[in-house]
Amino acid sequence: METKINFGYLVFLSVVAALGGFLFGYDTAVISGTIAQVTQLFQLDSMQQGWYVGCALVGSIAGVFIAGILSDMSGRKRTMIFSAVLFSASAVGCAFSADFNQLVIYRIIGGVGIGIVSIVSPLYISEVSVATYRGRLVSLYQVAITVGFLGAYITNYFLLRLGEGDIFFVNSWINRLFVSEVWRGMLGMETFPALLFLVVIYFIPESPRWLLLKGKETEASSVFSGIYRDPGEVERQLRDTLSVIRSESKSEWSLLFKPAILRIVLIGVCIALLGQFMGVNAVLYYGPSIFESAGLSGGDSLFSQVLIGVVNMLTSIFALVIIDRVGRKKLVYYGVSGMIVSLLLIGGYFILSSSVPISSLFLLAFFLCYIFCCAVSICAVVWVLLSEMYPAKIRGLAMSIAGFALWVGTYLIGQLTPWMLQTLTPSGTFFLFAIMCIPYILIIWKLIPETTGKSLEEIEQNWIK
Structure with a gap:
């Protein structure tokens, strides 16, 4: 198979699309290092703090709502270009916001970009990939997200250290960005990868499967010819894809309500929504605040978050290597089981530490174990499956519908986590996350077939049968 495909070109296409995942990760994680400073500067209460974190998620919900329509109408490539423009505007706007309301508006704009790219980037990679490598290549998107997380954590950590030092810039705005109001610099640094994404997208072709949907067989053949070295394989890909497309003459919305198709969509909604109530985004958004509540200083809590980012990224790379060998379902079984154990240990730590002195290193170890189990399972698998x-x-x-459910869940977690930590206590919050892992693993076990090693057309025919 390796001799029949241009693997280097395939990786290039996937890496370019995966840059959207980097922006997704950075924009999502950078907020964790700015919460305390923004709360203090604008005197936010707990609900306003939740809104500051959650406003970008409202934008993400809007983004996924339009992502499928945009990508199906104008193409995957043009839609990614639009998301890059939104990321760039958001980063600059946040850095120079005059007040809290402006900050929220620009965070929402960035959130729309997140929502769009969370659908279109993995969709594009899936549609240009070959069956043998599709799991690994789509997982590049998840790896890019974790690299974005880590990039945001490292940027937050070093900019905070810079702001706490004796350095002073003569230019008032530069001084605000990197010293007196360093949260501006944290949010504004996203400008550079956003502009890079905007430029490199122009060097990749449109998705060949989208081109065939639009009747552009010559252009699709040209793209397939870049991916496959064997002309016979190009013809087979064209024939198989066209055969599946022509087998259904109904419109998208009519197809959506066919019982077999509706069942697939609802299953996707369930795994997308439930995955957000298993704690990962609470850790990514509020990790420093949780560590500070356990007795760590602001700098130490951000350094602990950097460690979480490193483990998240390295584990995602490990998952990328094994996902097409182990299979999607087995990774979920092993990983979610480990998540349950880790969440119970975290909850137990908060109970015991209230009465017995316990080193915060134990809490960090439990969190790192949780992140490892999460990154190797649901984080690696969900975007591949969808x-x-x-x-x-x-x-x-359909990906927009599942993505809409995912971002609704993410918004609820971002908005409600401060309230849950305060009302349910940290131990009760993490015990709740552990309970929510159970229905997720049951759905994967009972309702979703293994898709490893199958072409998109084979998977489609299997569902229909």
Whole structure:
């Protein structure tokens, strides 16, 4: 198979699309280092603090709502370009916001970019990939997200250290960005990867499967010819994809309500929504605050978050290597089981530490174990499954519906975590996350077939049968 494909070109296409994942990760994680400073500067209460974290997620919900429609109408490539423009505008706007309301508006704009790219980037990678490597290549998107997380954590840590030093810039705005109001610099540094993403997208072609959906067979053949070295394989890909597309003459919305298709969409919604109530985003958004509540200083809590980012990234790379060998479902079984144990240990730590002195290193170790289990399972698998489980004619629309559910769940967690930590206590919050892991693993076990090693067309035919 390796001799029949241009693997280097395939990796290039996937890496470019995965840069959207880096921006997703950076924009999502950078907020964790700015919460305390923004809360103090604008005198936010707990609900306003939740809104500051959650406003970008409102934008993400809007983004996924339009992502499928945009990508199906104008193409995957043009939609990614639009998301890059939104990221750039958001980063600059946040850095120079005059008040809290402006900051929220620009965070929402960035959130729309997150929502769009969270659908279109893995969708594009899935549609240009070959079956043998699709799991690993789509997982590049998840790896890029974790690199974005780590990049945000490291940027937050070093900019905070810079702001705490004796350095002073003569230019008032530079001084505000990097010293007196360093949260501006944290949010504004996203400008550079956003502009890079905007430029490199122009060097990749449109998705060949989208081109075939639009009747552009010559252009699709040209793209397939860049991916496959064997002309016979190019013809087979064209023939198989066209055969599946022509087998359904109904519109996207009509297809959506066919019982077999509706079942697939609802399953996707369930795994997308439940995955957000298993704690990972609470850790990513509020990790420094949780560590500070356990007795760590502001700098130490950000350094602990950097360690979480390192483990998250390295584990995602490990998952990328093994996902096509171990299989999607087995990774979920092993990883979610480990998440349950880790969450119970975290909850137990908060109970015991209230009465018995316990080193905060234990808490950090439990969190690192949790992140390892999460990154090797649900984080690695969810975008792969969502990008490959839907039929070609409704893939963009169905991914938008699942993504909409995912971001609604993410918003609720971002908005409610401060309230849960305060009302349910940290131990009760993490015990709740552990309980929510159980229905997720049951759905994967009972309702989703293994898709490893199958072409998109084979998966589609399997669901329909």
